[in-house]
Amino acid sequence: MNDAVSSRPPVSAGPVIEVKNLTKRFNGLTAVDGVSFSINRKEIFGFLGPNGAGKTTTISMLCTLLKPTSGSATLNGFDIATQQDAVRQSIGIVFQDPTLDDQLTAWENLHFHAMLYNVPASQRRERAERVLDMVGLIDRAGDRVETYSGGMKRRLEIARGLMHYPHVLFLDEPTLGLDPQTRSAIWDHVHELRAQYDITVFLTTHYMDEAENCDRIAIIDTGKIVALDTPGALKHRVGGDIITLRSADAATTVAELMEKFSLEAQVQPASADTSGPAGDRIYLEVPEGRTLLPQMLRGLDTEILSVTVREPTLDDVFLSLTGKQIREETVDKMDAMKTRVRRRRAQRGAGHR
Amino acid sequence: MKRFRATYIIWLRDLKRHFRDRARIFGSLATPIIFIFILGQGLGSSMSAALPAGSTTLDYKTFMFPGILGMTVLFAGVFSAVSIVWDREFGFLKEMLVAPVPSWSIALGKVVSGATIASFQGCLMLILAPLAGVKLTPQMVVLLIPTLFLVAFSMTGMGVLVASRLKSMQGFQMIMNFIMMPMFFLSGAMFPLANAPAWMDTLAKINPLTYGVDALRSIMLTDFPSRYPFAFDITMIVLISSVMLGMAIATFSRQS
Numbered sequence: 001m002n003d004a005v006s007s008r009p010p011v012s013a014g015p016v017i018e019v020k021n022l023t024k025r026f027n028g029l030t031a032v033d034g035v036s037f038s039i040n041r042k043e044i045f046g047f048l049g050p051n052g053a054g055k056t057t058t059i060s061m062l063c064t065l066l067k068p069t070s071g072s073a074t075l076n077g078f079d080i081a082t083q084q085d086a087v088r089q090s091i092g093i094v095f096q097d098p099t100l101d102d103q104l105t106a107w108e109n110l111h112f113h114a115m116l117y118n119v120p121a122s123q124r125r126e127r128a129e130r131v132l133d134m135v136g137l138i139d140r141a142g143d144r145v146e147t148y149s150g151g152m153k154r155r156l157e158i159a160r161g162l163m164h165y166p167h168v169l170f171l172d173e174p175t176l177g178l179d180p181q182t183r184s185a186i187w188d189h190v191h192e193l194r195a196q197y198d199i200t201v202f203l204t205t206h207y208m209d210e211a212e213n214c215d216r217i218a219i220i221d222t223g224k225i226v227a228l229d230t231p232g233a234l235k236h237r238v239g240g241d242i243i244t245l246r247s248a249d250a251a252t253t254v255a256e257l258m259e260k261f262s263l264e265a266q267v268q269p270a271s272a273d274t275s276g277p278a279g280d281r282i283y284l285e286v287p288e289g290r291t292l293l294p295q296m297l298r299g300l301d302t303e304i305l306s307v308t309v310r311e312p313t314l315d316d317v318f319l320s321l322t323g324k325q326i327r328e329e330t331v332d333k334m335d336a337m338k339t340r341v342r343r344r345r346a347q348r349g350a351g352h353r
Numbered sequence: 354m355k356r357f358r359a360t361y362i363i364w365l366r367d368l369k370r371h372f373r374d375r376a377r378i379f380g381s382l383a384t385p386i387i388f389i390f391i392l393g394q395g396l397g398s399s400m401s402a403a404l405p406a407g408s409t410t411l412d413y414k415t416f417m418f419p420g421i422l423g424m425t426v427l428f429a430g431v432f433s434a435v436s437i438v439w440d441r442e443f444g445f446l447k448e449m450l451v452a453p454v455p456s457w458s459i460a461l462g463k464v465v466s467g468a469t470i471a472s473f474q475g476c477l478m479l480i481l482a483p484l485a486g487v488k489l490t491p492q493m494v495v496l497l498i499p500t501l502f503l504v505a506f507s508m509t510g511m512g513v514l515v516a517s518r519l520k521s522m523q524g525f526q527m528i529m530n531f532i533m534m535p536m537f538f539l540s541g542a543m544f545p546l547a548n549a550p551a552w553m554d555t556l557a558k559i560n561p562l563t564y565g566v567d568a569l570r571s572i573m574l575t576d577f578p579s580r581y582p583f584a585f586d587i588t589m590i591v592l593i594s595s596v597m598l599g600m601a602i603a604t605f606s607r608q609s
Contacts, residue, residue, distance in 0.1 A: 063451050091451075097442065097447075104366065109445075117451040
């Protein structure tokens with residue numbers, strides 16, 4: 001990759017991202033609260049948490065879009081507060097909302113990006129071909145972006161983020177609003193990236209199943225990192241299996257479980273978006289679910305409506321660490337506007353597929 | 354020169370977009386045409402009495418034409434600038450804001466591109482001049498093009514300044530009602546300000562478009578007495594443009 005030298009900043013020693021006590025407050029509201037972590041080169045690192053947990057704020061600070069209230073961070077050895085341009089030259093970003101120009105072709109979008117990032121004119125065409133080839137868009141490169149589907153746009157954005165051969169690629173909710181097939185294609189690209197470009201990938205998501213693709217995950221809630229480990233180790237923390245019960249009388253069942261089996265159960269109130277039979281859900285973590293269950297059902301006096309046993313997922317990790325489930329919520333006007341735009345774009349995109 | 358590459362990219366991109374959209378180029382001429390040929394015709398007969406002495410031969414449509422040219426430039430310039438609000442959240446502008454380029458060069462690019470597009474739309478209007486009874490000479494056109502660009506520059510500068518402070522598109526209606534319409538009506542575009550009451554005269558004096566319309570009128574309407582000398586108009590426009598540009602850049606950089 002000798003042709004990369006011209007616009008790619010040199011590689012620094014040590015972790016590619018090092019964050020110390022990073023804090024951001026907006027008018028008294030603490031969005032990010034003393035976060036510290038470090039990321040190694042060629043790692044796929046995930047930030048997992050609900051909307052409003054501070055994921056995007058943290059990324060915005062690392063990308064030098066927001067100034068931290070306190071704390072510090074370095075990216076590729078450059079300080080995010082004092083060496084903005086060097087940091088920016090070292091990173092590629094794919095935002096939650098598309099930032100492509102719909103009226104321009106893929107070539108033109110990539111060309112402008114290359115100019116912005118000082119890619120020498122002689123290399124622009126070749127690099128554009130290379131990244132377009134990787135995301136499988138080379139045949140459509142001359143078409144205006146408005147004719148692309150949602151998944152194609154996202155792939156083009158990833159390709160664009162690679163044009164200047166960054167050291168770190170930030171992907172903020174890279175698969176939001178995409179269908180499962182496109183999602184898995186995006187993940188294939190992410191894995192391929194690391195192999196081909198020596199790149200570190202920093203992504204945020206609130207899809208638990210996707211976070212399992214990461215090497216390490218930081219679980220973030222209300223601005224704080226509550227856990228940071230490999231997906232396997234995090235799941236191991238929950239310990240054993242998850243049993244979910246629905247009963248006619250949740251309170252009595254919980255009391256019974258405590259009394260007869262010394263098991264501490266959590267109750268989740270029935271919510272509108274949950275399918276299946278009505279009634280509150282009772283949630284248990286046990287070491288050996290499959291052998292315990294028959295005994296338990298025999299021992300309980302209250303009527304049980306349904307039972308499931310499964311191995312822990314990251315959802316359970318999140319629930320056991322924070323006491324709540326990841327759920328989407330709309331916050332303010334701008335968010336509402338964004339949601340509308342996304343929906344409209346998704347519909348328009350679907351029409352072209 | 355390297356620091357200006359973002360300015361150049363924004364300019365090139367906005368122009369590409371504009372010229373690709375034929376419908377918008379010609380569609381934006383609809384409003385001025387309606388103003389000149391419907392409003393101009395309709396009001397013409399009753400307005401001629403109000404025009405200053407010595408200009409009784411002047412048709413109202415002809416009087417109005419430079420004003421409508423000013424309106425075209427005002428609207429095109431501000432519309433182009435307001436796209437910032439949208440573009441910053443959902444568009445290409447956001448991609449530029451994270452690139453290793455200074456934010457002043459982005460704001461400057463937006464002003465220059467808006468001014469180019471708005472003055473182009475103004476020049477397109479000149480085709481209609483004969484229909485409004487304005488006899489253009491080549492010398493007039495040579496003088497009009499840079500004047501239109503200067504007026505467009507000040508209007509776009511103001512647009513970028515306002516758009517930088519705008520959080521969402523909802524605020525746009527406010528701009529329309531509280532800035533653009535009063536500016537247009539108080540610029541002398543539709544009626545001469547000579548007989549206007551004192552309060553209106555004062556507002557007209559602080560309205561940048563007043564000098565723009567006056568300058569355009571002194572170029573095109575040779576037998577109509579202009580409000581200020583041409584050189585004074587141009588000085589005021591340059592002054593206003595510089596202040597607007599400075600403030601727009603400062604506000605844009607602070608917001609992002």
